[in-house]
Structures are given as structure tokens and as C-alpha cells.
Amino acid sequence: xxxxxxxxxxxxxxxxxxxxxxxxxxxxxxxxxxxxxxxxxxxxxxxxxxxxxxxxxxxxxxxxxxxxxxxxxxxxxxxxxxxxxxxxxxxxxxxxxxxxxxxxxxxxxxxxxxxxxxxxxxxxxxxxxxxxxxxxxxxxxxxxxxxxxxxxxxxxxxxxxxxxxxxxxxxxxxxxxxxxxxxxxxxxxxxxxxxxxxxxxxxxxxxxxxxxxxxxxxxxxxxxxxxxxxxxxxxxxxxxxxxxxxxxxxxxxxxxxxxxxxxxxxxxxxxxxxxxxxxxxxxxxxxxxxxxxxxxxxxxxxxxxxxxxxxxxxxxxxxxxxxxxxxxxxxxxxxxxxxxxxxxxxxxxxxxxxxxxxxxxxxxxxxxxxxxxxxxxxxxxxxxxxxxxxxxxxxxxxxxxxxxxxxxxxxxxxxxxxxxxxxxxxxxxxxxxxxxxxxxxxxxxxxxxxxxx
Numbered sequence: 001x002x003x004x005x006x007x008x009x010x011x012x013x014x015x016x017x018x019x020x021x022x023x024x025x026x027x028x029x030x031x032x033x034x035x036x037x038x039x040x041x042x043x044x045x046x047x048x049x050x051x052x053x054x055x056x057x058x059x060x061x062x063x064x065x066x067x068x069x070x071x072x073x074x075x076x077x078x079x080x081x082x083x084x085x086x087x088x089x090x091x092x093x094x095x096x097x098x099x100x101x102x103x104x105x106x107x108x109x110x111x112x113x114x115x116x117x118x119x120x121x122x123x124x125x126x127x128x129x130x131x132x133x134x135x136x137x138x139x140x141x142x143x144x145x146x147x148x149x150x151x152x153x154x155x156x157x158x159x160x161x162x163x164x165x166x167x168x169x170x171x172x173x174x175x176x177x178x179x180x181x182x183x184x185x186x187x188x189x190x191x192x193x194x195x196x197x198x199x200x201x202x203x204x205x206x207x208x209x210x211x212x213x214x215x216x217x218x219x220x221x222x223x224x225x226x227x228x229x230x231x232x233x234x235x236x237x238x239x240x241x242x243x244x245x246x247x248x249x250x251x252x253x254x255x256x257x258x259x260x261x262x263x264x265x266x267x268x269x270x271x272x273x274x275x276x277x278x279x280x281x282x283x284x285x286x287x288x289x290x291x292x293x294x295x296x297x298x299x300x301x302x303x304x305x306x307x308x309x310x311x312x313x314x315x316x317x318x319x320x321x322x323x324x325x326x327x328x329x330x331x332x333x334x335x336x337x338x339x340x341x342x343x344x345x346x347x348x349x350x351x352x353x354x355x356x357x358x359x360x361x362x363x364x365x366x367x368x369x370x371x372x373x374x375x376x377x378x379x380x381x382x383x384x385x386x387x388x389x390x391x392x393x394x395x396x397x398x399x400x401x402x403x404x405x406x407x408x409x410x411x412x413x414x415x416x417x418x419x420x421x422x423x424x425x426x427x428x429x430x431x432x433x434x435x436x437x438x439x440x441x442x443x444x445x446x447x448x449x450x451x452x453x
Contacts, residue, residue: 008058008061008062008202008203008204011058011204011207011208012051012054012055012058012204012207013055015051015054015204015207015208015211016048016051016052016055018211018215019044019047019048019051019211019214020048022044022214022218023041023044023045023048026040026041026044026222039092039095040092040217040218040221040222042088042092043088043089043092043214043217044214046081046084046085046088047085047088047210047211047214049081049085050078050081050082050084050085050207050210051207051211053074053077053078053081054078054081054204054207056070056074057071057074057075057078058204060074060137060139061139061202063137066137068134068137071134071137071139072134075132075134075139076122076125076126079118079121079122079131079132079148080118080119080122082148082152082206083114083115083118083148083151083152084115085210086151086152086155086156086210087111087112087114087115087155089155089186089210089213089214089217090107090108090111090155090159091108092217093159093183093186093187093217094107094108096179096182096183096217096221097163097166097179097180097183107158111155114151114154114155115151117147117151118147118148118151121144121147121148125142129142130142130143130144131144131145131147131148132145139201139202141201145201146198149194149197149198152194152206153190153191153194156187156188156190156191156194157187157191159183159187160184160187160188160191163180163183163184163187164184166180167180167181167184178220178224181220182216182217182220182221185216185220186213186214186216186217186220187213189209189212189213189216190206190209190210190212190213191209192209193205193206193208193209194206194209197209240287243287243353243356244284244287244288246321246356247280247283247284247287247321248284250276250280250321251277251280251281251284254273254276254277254280255277257273258270258273258274258277275317276317276320276321279317279321279352280321282349283349283352283353286349286350286353287353289303304347304350304425304428304429305347306345306346306347307345307346307347307348308343308344308345309343309344309345309346309347309348309351310341310342310343310348311338311342311343311344311351311375311382311384312336312338312342312375314348314351314352314355315334315336315355315373315375315384316334317352318352318355318356318359318373319332319334319359319373321356322356322359322363330363330368330369330370330371331369331370331371332359332362332363332370332371332372332373332386333370333371333372333373334372334373334375335372335373335374335375335387336375337374337375337376337377338375338376338377344382344449346429346430346449347429350425350428350429351384351429351447351449353422353425354422354425354426354433354447355373355384355447357421357422358384358386358422358433358445358447359371359373359386361386361445362386362388362445368388368389368390368442370389371386371387371388371389372385372386372387372389372441373385373386373387374386374387374441374444378448380450381431381448381449381450382431382448382449383446383447383448384446384447384448384449385436385444385445385446385447386444386445387439387441387442387443387444388442388443388444389441389442390442390443422447426447426449429449430449430450431447431448431449431450432447432448433445433446433447433448434446434448
């Protein structure tokens, strides 16, 4: 045991260095507003506090600090912080595995009771030794010394059993199993050295187990989640690059038309091409603003500006732009059933952006050589639909699956990212996107906007 006592402070010093390394590494990500790292930081900070107090207690243990007062104070703090760090670990795990609220409240209530009981025991120890006492520079355990071990390790046991039950009920290969495996290992590892710590209390077994648990969470949770986030960023930026390139091609194409010799176009046609160029320039400005906002805030947010929108003109401009962007030779006809001069108060650029994605999707999967872009009113709502008259648009069944996914899922392909972008923008416009397979006109991808007056 003398060798263990001599190396106690060395071991805990290593845990302090590892925790500081994680803390310093994560600071640069906090400035980028990453939710994953920001949620992990309180656990790291509390763990660092615990290891510092544990290091101080180890110095007293090996007689590097010869003060009974410091030894007693560090021992009291160590008992409380052991429970606090375990409960902070528990709170992070409950958040990570997205524990249902009703179960979370029960577990947190029981955990609070454990913490309060530990505080009561530490306070009572000042009046009558019930946990420990310091006699001639020696730490000696008392009657309720194992209460701290019970409060700590019972938390890991409950999480371990709960995780095993969840994995058995869902199946090992079910969605979210990776999270369960991370929690399973991070709750199992502290228990193994903890068994030794109950007998050999003057050994850094608990610190060792807890540090390994934090490292597992850091690798599985923060690092893995950050890798997924990086992949989703790549997909998002690829999609934005595609949209920017499409708009640039449109501007270039219409500019070439205007550069043709005098007399090639009438004044009315030139004015129309100028309008198309202006619309696509505004679309480029919108896309670049989205890209700048995303790089600054690290969040996929979309701004919406409300102004009077001529829906028929937006549909016509989108169809004209599609001619310069589509890779498949399919014709799209406009079927306008709106009143003359019909306008709504919305964001014209967002509507055009959604329509362009819908048309790309329709051109890619429609079995017909001719599609319809329908614009009409239905029960007080505006409906813009891409229609396949043959009612056999392959791949349409995948749209609802994409809508349920998020942009942070690296398993969703580029098309799924575009559909999810449209879904989010439609919600901002006060509408939704859905598939109508029962219409007599054929299969339809529908953008419906409510409250158009």
C-alpha cells in the first residue's frame, strides 16, 4: 500500500492534465456555438474541480502537506464532490440518451436525495465522526464511510441496468444503439475499479474509473457527434454550392441572350430577360447571405422577409431559370389557375428556391416527358404543385422519410438534404410540403402556404 500511497498524487495529477487538455481543446469549439461541446463543458469543469481536490487530498495522504486542517477540509470536499461529479455525469448521460421527461424527473429527484444525504453526513461529521476522522495525520474511516461509495456507485449501477434494459427492448442494431453502447461502457468502467476502491480507499481507483468514463463519453459523444456534424456541413455546403452555381449559370445564360446583336430581341423580351437576371441576382444574394450566416453562427437558419409577391411571375421566372439548369430533357408547363394580378405577402426568393428544388426533384424522378407546375387556391390556401400526369413518379415515396430526418444526419444523401431544406423553409413561410398520390391529376409534390391574405 505504501507504493500506492506514494503514486496517488502522481495518478491524479495525470487526470488533471488530461482534463485540462480536453477543456482547452473544447474552448475553441465553444466560440463556434457548437451545442455538443457546450453541453459537455460543465461535466469537464466539475471533473477538473474534483481532480484538483483529489490531488490535494493525495498530497496530504503522502505527507507532502502536513496539516490536519487541510487534510480534513479536503476530505470533506472530496466526499461531496465525488457525489456531485457523479450526478453531473448522470445529468449529461440523461440528456445524451434523450431520456423521457417523466423518467428523467424521477431519476433526478432520487439523485438530489443522494446528494443531500451526502451533504448531511459531511456536516454531521464536523460534530461527530460518522464518515471519517483525521488522527495524527492519518485518515481513518468511520461507521458510515461506505455511504459515499453507495451514493456514487448506485448511480452507475442504475444507469447500467437501465441501458441494458433499453438495448434488450430495442435490439442491439436499432437506431440510437451507439448512444446506448457509449453509456453502457461509461457506466460499467467506473464500477470495476470502484470495487477495489471500497477496500483500498487510499488508492485513486475511483478517479481512474471516472476519468476513463469521461474519456469514453468524450470520444463517443463529442468527437463522434462532431464528425457527423462535419459531414452534414459538407453536404449542406455542397448543396449551397450547387444552388449558387445554378443561379450563376442562369445569370450568365440570360446575359448571353442580351448580348446578341441588335434586333435579335424585342424590347419586351429584353425587359423580361433583365427581370430574370435581376431575380437570379437576388437569389444569389439570398444564398450567399445564408452561407455567411451559417459560417458565423454554425446553425442552419434561414431568414424570411415579407413583401408583396406576384405568384404567377415567380412561377414563370422559375420555369425560365430551369431551362438553363435542368440536366434532363423534360418540358414543364405552367398551369396558372390564380386570379389575374394575384399577390400574397411572403418571401419571393424563398418561394422560388423551394419551387426550384421541387422541379429538380420532379425532373429527376418523373416518368412523364412533360410535367406541370400548377398554381391555384384551395380552401383559402395557396397551392403550388409539380405534377406528374402519369401518376408513377418513382422515388416520390422517399420524400416523407427525408422530411423526418434532420440536416445533421450524415446518412441522408444530397437529395434528402435539399428536401429537408425545403421543408424548413416552407415552415418559415407558414406552409408545408407534402405528397398527394390520390389526386385525379396525377402524383403531386405540393407546397401549401396558409394565411396568404
